[in-house]
Amino acid sequence: MTTGEWDKQAWRAELLARRAAVSAEERMAEAAALAAGVTALHADGWVCAYVPVGSEPGSLALLDALRAGGARVLLPVTGPPGPLAWAEYLGGDRLRRARYGLLEPDGPTIPDALDLAELILIPALAVDRRGVRLGRGAGYYDRTLHAARPDARLIAVVRDDELVDHLPEEPHDHRMGWVLTPHHGLRRLEADTHD
Template structure:
């Protein structure tokens, strides 16, 4: 990737972080309600009985009400655990699970590691993102965990990124290893792409 494109990514990430910090409490509440409704409908649409989803940090779109709903419905949830080798491990959701803050400053679940290949058994993957563009490309926060995970899967289930409405943009800077998504979830809509799966759906 060119130095210019790398600087574009850094600048865009900084801008998006600042936007997230300045959201009001009412904006956050409305976004949480919308994200929960969109993710719930997505699980129901796919008939997913097992999903992977991250624990949202303070400034991220709030996934926790959705996760509570999933557990109440008996949906098996895998949480990501970052490893020193750049891969993601996984652990299952348990009642009253504990959390810790990782070295990257994000919450992760405390549980028995199931190994990186545990992700192969889920029906739907929900991933964080800094921004997603209209071609389906995801820009993460620069650590590369999800790109490595998704790029290594032979048969990948549908993958959806979660962002605030203003983070669904026309185009994001990209690198060769960046992985596309099947769709994006915002507080007001779910948009499906043909990038990964070859199927275009829109709700």
């Protein structure tokens, strides 16, 4: 295990413990704030998003708010380790249970979905001010984001205290250009600044 991987494991353990300590009421309030905050995205085209699992910030209300604003929402469909496939979200009643406790659309996957997406909402445990994202470690997004359009906005979705000054970075990590938090809304990151 490299030093960067060990540092990431320590960060993950701490952040997951912090999330586990958040009350259900606070999680619900943050989810409502995120759903209200997506109006700042001005998304009226294709958007890649996700259904939160466990203590991840967000809710189906966020996806519904995107759709109400005119966006067509794509959600990941997991398979074997590798790039994610994507299918269109058509409402909560059209989701099915999938691996890792996820919910996925019940419709067909859309080939080259990332060619369509103007913005991509990405789950994260934390993101730093340079745009370095810390995920759960499975690598699905790292193997997927290289296919994003060059002009797509990559937006990490985290709790307010999960925007941090500095995270360990490895060569395969994709930097985010933006962060969306419940109380501070949408903020641009310094994704083009490399140490």
